[in-house]
Amino acid sequence: MYSQKVMDHFMNPRNVGKIELPDGVGEVGNPTCGDIMHIEIEVQDDLIKDIKFRTFGCAAAIATSSMVTEMVKGKSLEEAEMITNRTVAEALDGLPPLKMHCSNLAADALHEAIKNYRSGDASPTCFSKGCCKQEDHSSCEKAEE
Amino acid sequence: MGTSCRCKWLQAVRRIERPARPRQMESKKGGHQMRTVYMDHSATTPVDPVVLNAMIPYYTDIYGNSSSVHSQGQKAARALENAREQVASLLGASPGEIIFTAGGTEADNQALITYMNNNREKRRHIITSAIEHHAILHTCEHLAKQGFDLTVLPVNSEGTVEPQTLRTALRPDTALVSIMHANNEVGTIQDIKELAAISHEVGAVFHTDAVQSVGKIPVNVKDLGVDLLSASSHKLYGPKGIGCLYAKKGVRIGSYLYGGGHERNLRAGTVNVPGAVGFGKAAELAQQRLNQNDSTLWELGQRLRRGIIEAIPNTRLTGHPINRLPGSVSVCFEYVEGESILLMLDSYGIMASSGSACTSGSLEPSHVLLALGLSHEIAHGSVRLTMGKDNTIEDVDYVLEVLPPIIKNLRMMSPLGQ
Numbered sequence: 001m002y003s004q005k006v007m008d009h010f011m012n013p014r015n016v017g018k019i020e021l022p023d024g025v026g027e028v029g030n031p032t033c034g035d036i037m038h039i040e041i042e043v044q045d046d047l048i049k050d051i052k053f054r055t056f057g058c059a060a061a062i063a064t065s066s067m068v069t070e071m072v073k074g075k076s077l078e079e080a081e082m083i084t085n086r087t088v089a090e091a092l093d094g095l096p097p098l099k100m101h102c103s104n105l106a107a108d109a110l111h112e113a114i115k116n117y118r119s120g121d122a123s124p125t126c127f128s129k130g131c132c133k134q135e136d137h138s139s140c141e142k143a144e145e
Numbered sequence: 146m147g148t149s150c151r152c153k154w155l156q157a158v159r160r161i162e163r164p165a166r167p168r169q170m171e172s173k174k175g176g177h178q179m180r181t182v183y184m185d186h187s188a189t190t191p192v193d194p195v196v197l198n199a200m201i202p203y204y205t206d207i208y209g210n211s212s213s214v215h216s217q218g219q220k221a222a223r224a225l226e227n228a229r230e231q232v233a234s235l236l237g238a239s240p241g242e243i244i245f246t247a248g249g250t251e252a253d254n255q256a257l258i259t260y261m262n263n264n265r266e267k268r269r270h271i272i273t274s275a276i277e278h279h280a281i282l283h284t285c286e287h288l289a290k291q292g293f294d295l296t297v298l299p300v301n302s303e304g305t306v307e308p309q310t311l312r313t314a315l316r317p318d319t320a321l322v323s324i325m326h327a328n329n330e331v332g333t334i335q336d337i338k339e340l341a342a343i344s345h346e347v348g349a350v351f352h353t354d355a356v357q358s359v360g361k362i363p364v365n366v367k368d369l370g371v372d373l374l375s376a377s378s379h380k381l382y383g384p385k386g387i388g389c390l391y392a393k394k395g396v397r398i399g400s401y402l403y404g405g406g407h408e409r410n411l412r413a414g415t416v417n418v419p420g421a422v423g424f425g426k427a428a429e430l431a432q433q434r435l436n437q438n439d440s441t442l443w444e445l446g447q448r449l450r451r452g453i454i455e456a457i458p459n460t461r462l463t464g465h466p467i468n469r470l471p472g473s474v475s476v477c478f479e480y481v482e483g484e485s486i487l488l489m490l491d492s493y494g495i496m497a498s499s500g501s502a503c504t505s506g507s508l509e510p511s512h513v514l515l516a517l518g519l520s521h522e523i524a525h526g527s528v529r530l531t532m533g534k535d536n537t538i539e540d541v542d543y544v545l546e547v548l549p550p551i552i553k554n555l556r557m558m559s560p561l562g563q
Contacts, residue, residue: 010485011492016558031522031561034482034502034510038560054560058484058501062558 002059003093009063014070017052026112028105035061037109039069043117048072048080053109060095060103064088068106077114083107181494182540186380186533187329187357187473188498192423193382199426200384203419211416212407221418228425235428236374236391237365244390244411245421249356249377250280251401252390253323255412256352256373257284259399260321261293268320268349270294274306275516276333277325280375281354282512285323298324302518303465304333311343319349326369327358330500330513330529331464332473334358341370350396356380356388360431361470372396378420382534383427387420434534443471445532445541450474452545457552459562463517463527472532477514477523480562481555486528489551495544500527522561 002010022040029035035057042050051073053065068088072080085107089095095104183191203224209217211225226240233240246252261271273285275297282297289295296314300306306324315322322344327334341351352373358364360381366374373396377388392398392411404413446469450462459479478486483499490497500511502525509515510524530544556562 007488010488013558027560031525032520034521034525036560054558056480056559056561057482059488061482062485 001096002063003095005067005092006059006063006095009066009070009092010059013062013066015052015066015073016054018054019050019052022113024113024115024117026109026114026116028108028112029057029061031056034058035103035105037061037065037105039065039106039109039113041110041113041117043077046077048075048077051110053106058099058103060099061105063092064095064104064106065109067092068110072110077117080110081114083110179494180543181496182536182543183496184474184530184532184536184540184544185496185498187332187470187529187531189379189385190382190533191535192379192384193427193430195430196383196423196426200419200423203422207418211418212405224422225416225418228421231425232376232389232428235359235364235432236376237367238391239394241409242366242391242394244392244408245416245424246388246390246412247386247417248379248388249278249354249375250388252375252377252388253278253280253354254284255390255401256375256392256398257281257288257321257323259401260350260352260373260397261288263397263399264320265293268318270296270316270319272296272298272311272314272319272322272324272344272349274298274300274324276300276304276328276331276513277323278329278354278356281323281325294318300333300516303468304328304331304463304513304517305465305468306335306340308336308339308343311340315344315347315349317347319344319347321350321352323352323354323373325357326353326355326364326374327362327470328464328513329357330511330527331475331517332469332531333465334362334468334470336468337369337371341372345370357470360428360435361472363435366391366393373398378424378427381427381431384420384423387417387424389424440471442532442534442536445536445538446472446474448538449530449532449541449544450476452541453548456545456549460552461523463514463519470531472536474530474532476528476530477519478526478528478552479523480559481526481552483525483527485555486526486551489555490528490544490547493547493551495547497528497530499529501525 019040019042023043024041027038029037038054040052041048051069053069055062055065085104088107089104207220209221211222229240229243233243271293273281285295298306298310324335324340326337337353344351350372353371354375355364356377359376372393374391379385400411402413407413407416453476461477463475483501487499500514502510514524514527
């Protein structure tokens, strides 16, 4: 079902936790769909000096969160903004098709955190609305078929 | 997943919180055999070695087609009829009322579809409950698309269909009521006797999907007063691919498959004789176990339920507290997701299941948990542990040792509830 890399990041997640005074906070998903990803970043000279995540969700949700933090730690904000949900999934040697749509939101959470940093308002309650950033799941269900 | 994963996770756990590690993991680290605890008996059971031994000759020596005239065929036919008697005996039915099918799903399909079609001139209404297995719910939805009227009854928070709810839904043209005996996810047992009696008041036929109850608790078609009943062999230590439909004499069902005249023209296709022999033997052994009236499994279930609630806060047990399958534990953990829990449990050798969306293969959590009135977020954190005849008190205590730190660590990773 899952690649070894996914299982590794799930069983041994990197960068779990909170940053005391984050410069940017991002959160996507909602509990109704069963996935919430929360990412906090510390930025210095346009570099992501530190990054932490907390995630409610399945193994894919936790593994993608862990992977995205590993991919961007120490990188510039521009580099981090280039990362997409797809590149995160690829770095994990792929995800099961259904998970691509419902649990692969870690890059979105990262981008929210960067956006939040750029807006200069690092509020710890930054809730974006909607699972998969969509009003309904019809396109996900179609993809599933 | 390999050994290295487990050890790495263990390190991760220590980094996060440094909980008291389960002793079993240390033995694993030392390269010793890890304990394996199978607690998914509602999904399927292992074939009892006695059952397997009974089946083997019907693959190797007595391989004849039970429809053949020659001695090989006749030996197979006799074994088939013996199996039919064994299954009938477990259900309190006559052998002539048992039709072997390829499993519970086929029995459900045949009962509902052929009965509704055979009686469509007079009655066009079918009733079922919101917590049925998909073998029933999807069949009912199919019938509704064919033009039948469908009523899906709600259940209360314990997963019980209240008799009054059924009474108000019944109509003069209700043909069939199908309500499961025991629920596969939350373990609640329905008062089938009363529900069947109420249905009979308007002349409706009563079917019960007893796939989860047969072999686990006494199921007697006469005591329950049911007209149709589905059962499956692999839930009671028999082989997969065989089940049966009980159809009370005189109840107008028909064949669901076009083909030969097997099973008294009610189930076309060469009969799975080794499977039937296995099902029959499994039924005989189940009856012996039930006659012993052993309460061990019930007590193990209670110990596990109590232990989980005491050790883990923000947790709720689902299903009926008393009217439930022995050895069945269904629980929801707030702030964490079911699939994550299952994979963590599996890394400790514990096999369970969940009703979360991630494990249902869809984007929705279990329809059963939602029907009980649980919110989506609670239903996502569901875990089902179903024990069987071979589980022990040591198994229960091992789960109680391993599960609380797993939940604690997943919660520390979760942005909810903090």
